[in-house]
Structure formats: C-alpha cells, structure tokens
Amino acid sequence: MTTSPTRLVTIWAGLVAATVLSWLLGVEHAADDVFSREAVAALLVAITAVKVWYVGLDFMEVRESAPWLRWLFTAWLAATSLTLGTLLVV
C-alpha cells in the first residue's frame, strides 16, 4: 500500500500552513512579545523538522520502506535538527 493521494494533498496543505507560520514567527516576529527569542528560534527549528519528517516519510515514501531506511532517515533528521538547533539557540 502506498500513501493515498488524499493524504498527500492533506500533508501538502499542512506543510504550506507550517511555512506561513514559520514566516509569521521568523519575519513578522508574531510571537516575540509572548516568547523569548530563544524559544521562537527553537520553535522554528522544530517546525522545520516536522516539515522535513513529512516530506521524507510520505512524499519520499520512507514510511513504507525497509526499517533500516526509516531509522537512518529518522536518525539523520534528529542529528541535523539537534545540531542546528543547538548552534542557533544555546
């Protein structure tokens, strides 16, 4: 079974909404009065990680692939997000 077209369209809509949210946070500083700049930066990295997760697992079909590929992709995403997030925030 592969990812259904309906699910792909739903994920695409979510990814576009997350992109607009990132723009509001990063450019319009929509949450700067509520959260610290560190928290906003961490949120931007987290949103990006979730976006990459869905592109990889559903568009790339990693979700339905062999376990080693799912683990490798997940490990790559975790290592990349944590490293970039640490360099940005800490």
Added chain:
Amino acid sequence: MTLTGRGDTPTREVPVEPGFWLLVLGDMTMFAVFFGSFLIEQRNDPAVFGAGRSDLNQLIGTANTVVLLTGSLVVALGVKAVLDGRHEIGSRYLLAGVGCAGLFTALKAVEYLQKLDAGITPATDTFFTYYFALTGIHLVHVLIATGLLWHVAQRARRGHAVGRPWVQAAGVVWHAVDIIWLLLFAVIYLAGPLA
C-alpha cells in the same frame, strides 16, 4: 517490511537501490554541515549576519518554499501514477513539477538580480558569501532534479517503458532537494542571531 505495490508492481524493500539512498543522504548531510558552518560563523559575527538577513527578500523565500512543496506534491502524485501504469496523467504531474522548478528558478533569479542591483555580491561579506554559495549549489541541485523529472515525464508521455528505479530516483532526488531547501529557508532566511 516487504511491501507490494498495486497492479503488476513488484515486491520491494525500499524505493530505489540502498546505495542510491546513501548517496542522497550523504548529499543532504553535506548541506547540513554547510548550514552548521553558517550558524557557527553567525555566532562569531552576529552583527554582520543580522544585517545580511534583513537585506534578504523573505517574501520570495517563503513563496519559493511553497513552490517547492507544491512541486513535491505533484511529483509524488506523478511517481505514483506512472508506477501504477497511468502514464498520461503521471507525465502531466511530473511536468507540473518541472513547471514548479521553472517558477522557483525564476523567483531565485529575481532575488539574485535584486541583490546585484543593490550592489550586493558574494564578496560583500561572510553572510552573502554563504548566501550565494549555498543557494547557488542548491539551485544546481534543482536543475539536476528537473532534468530527471523531464526525462521520466517525456518517456512516460510517449508511452515508452520507464524503469521503476528511474521513476523512483527522480522522485527521491526532487524530495531531497525540497528537504535541503526547507533547512536552508529556516537557517538562512528566518532564524536570525539571538545576540
């Protein structure tokens, strides 16, 4: 987990060869290292990087993110259709992906021209050296992915046999280019220095 596709598609373990995946993940890792290097430079010189980022056109950057995500949707639908034997509709989806790549490239060209008109070049400062180098290398990746999509779409449209690995490889390369851009967009366009 072993999966079976629809129709006469063969049982498979992973899309494309494992070695190809290592190549793709290696390329994505290379970019991740570049982004890490960018952020280390940003920590060392937050004033230059903060000023550089304020000179970027974030609206074009956001629009290009949506363009690539839309490309990923139509490419995923196209790969699925071609693998299901629906070559006509599949090739149309893949050509829509080529169209997204064209739009991305056009918007990127507008962005570069805006910078050059403002007297900003790769030699301006460290921020713009990274900006031009990373977005330029990414653009080359977009063009390579576009070539693969075009090749598969044309063969499918003409009713020629399209090898399953070719179709899947074209899709995987496109999505990898999308993933690299998502990271680039967050690191270079959005997340400024905290200092």
